[in-house]
Structures are given as C-alpha cells and as structure tokens.
Amino acid sequence: MSFTYIRDLQPFQFNKKLKVRICRMWRSKLIGSNDQFNGLQCILVDQMTDAIQASIKEINYDFVAPNIKAGCIYEITHFHTGRNKPSHKVVPHVAQLFFNVRTTFKELPTIHPHIPRHRFYLVDYTQLSTRIDKIDILTDVFGHITGIQPLEQKKWSPMRGLRINVKSALKIS
Known part of the structure; x- marks a missing residue:
C-alpha cells in the first residue's frame, strides 16, 4: 500500500x-x-x-x-x-x-524528504480583523507586545449566545 x-x-x-x-x-x-x-x-x-x-x-x-x-x-x-x-x-x-x-x-528514523516540525497558518496582522466573529477555524495571535496597561474587564462573544469575560492587560501588534 x-x-x-x-x-x-x-x-x-x-x-x-x-x-x-x-x-x-x-x-x-x-x-x-x-x-x-x-x-x-x-x-x-x-x-x-x-x-x-x-x-x-x-x-x-x-x-x-x-x-x-x-x-x-x-x-x-x-x-x-x-x-x-x-x-x-x-x-x-x-x-x-x-x-x-x-x-x-x-x-x-529522520527521513528525506524533510517533514517539518510545525505547520502554521499565519494571517498578516492587517488581515486579522477579517477573522473576527468567524468560527470556522480557531485563531492564534502571533505578534509582539507593544504596551502594558492595567487589567480591565472585557466582554467577548466568539459564538452566538456565548459570553466569556476576559481580562485584558497586554496590547499585541
């Protein structure tokens, strides 16, 4: 086979x-x-x-x-x-x-052709807003910290009818 x-x-x-x-x-x-x-x-x-x-x-x-x-x-x-x-x-x-x-x-054993250790489906930061409210695939954020601020209570709704409280302290770009 x-x-x-x-x-x-x-x-x-x-x-x-x-x-x-x-x-x-x-x-x-x-x-x-x-x-x-x-x-x-x-x-x-x-x-x-x-x-x-x-x-x-x-x-x-x-x-x-x-x-x-x-x-x-x-x-x-x-x-x-x-x-x-x-x-x-x-x-x-x-x-x-x-x-x-x-x-x-x-x-x-490690073989050729090479099989990568990871696979990422990266989205350019300028396109990240297109992922808002889309639930077809989970989205990870990859970036760098641009600022730190005090904790503040946020409401976030990834799916209809589901509300999760998130505490925001980092700004990521």
Whole structure:
C-alpha cells in the first residue's frame, strides 16, 4: 500500500497509510469538568507541509498514547477519517483522523524528504480583523507586545449566545 498525502484525505475513508510527523499533542477536558479528560488531540504534518487533526477517544487513550510522542515521524495505518468538526477546528482541513486500539504506529528514523516540525497558518496582522466573529477555524495571535496597561474587564462573544469575560492587560501588534 502506498502512502497517502494529507491533502488527498477526505472524510469517511479507510485503509490509508500516512507518513507524518506528530507536531503537537494535547488532552482536552470535558466542558464543565476540571478533572475529566475527553481523549487526546494531535496535529500531524506531512512532507508536503499540509496538516490535519487527529483524535483519540478517552476510552482508547491508555492504549494509543504510549505508542506516540510529539516530534516523531510515524507510518500510520488502520485509522479512519471523518468530518473535521467546525466547533473546534484547529487546521483548515475538511477531514479529521480518528485513531483507536487497532491503529498502528511505526516510528521512522529522520527521513528525506524533510517533514517539518510545525505547520502554521499565519494571517498578516492587517488581515486579522477579517477573522473576527468567524468560527470556522480557531485563531492564534502571533505578534509582539507593544504596551502594558492595567487589567480591565472585557466582554467577548466568539459564538452566538456565548459570553466569556476576559481580562485584558497586554496590547499585541
């Protein structure tokens, strides 16, 4: 079976083989809970510098997590794809990977062509205002501190019906 590039993955596919680097991993918590996790999330990057999110359900966490670590390159098989959820999308890919106890991870040595350690979807600061109120992909801000001011209470509404109080102390450009 030949390798599939991330850009060629679509929702609801099976029997694919990837050669990717796991560039980021994190555990998400259940909403409203301080001590219950909701599995493991990963960002994978391939040699074409495309990225995709992968998820492991909490029930599979103890079986899958010990087999992978961030920064390493793997040949991955026995997974399936689904639609990337618009509520917490972190990369602009239509598909998302789902790993379980059947998924195999074969660690590969550093190989050529090079697979980058990270993939960023940067937006020029002058275009950042176009991201306001868009919830199709989470947006990180990358910049430098231009000033510090006293804390002040702000109301922010990223999604309809949801209000979060944010304390603002830094100005970022």
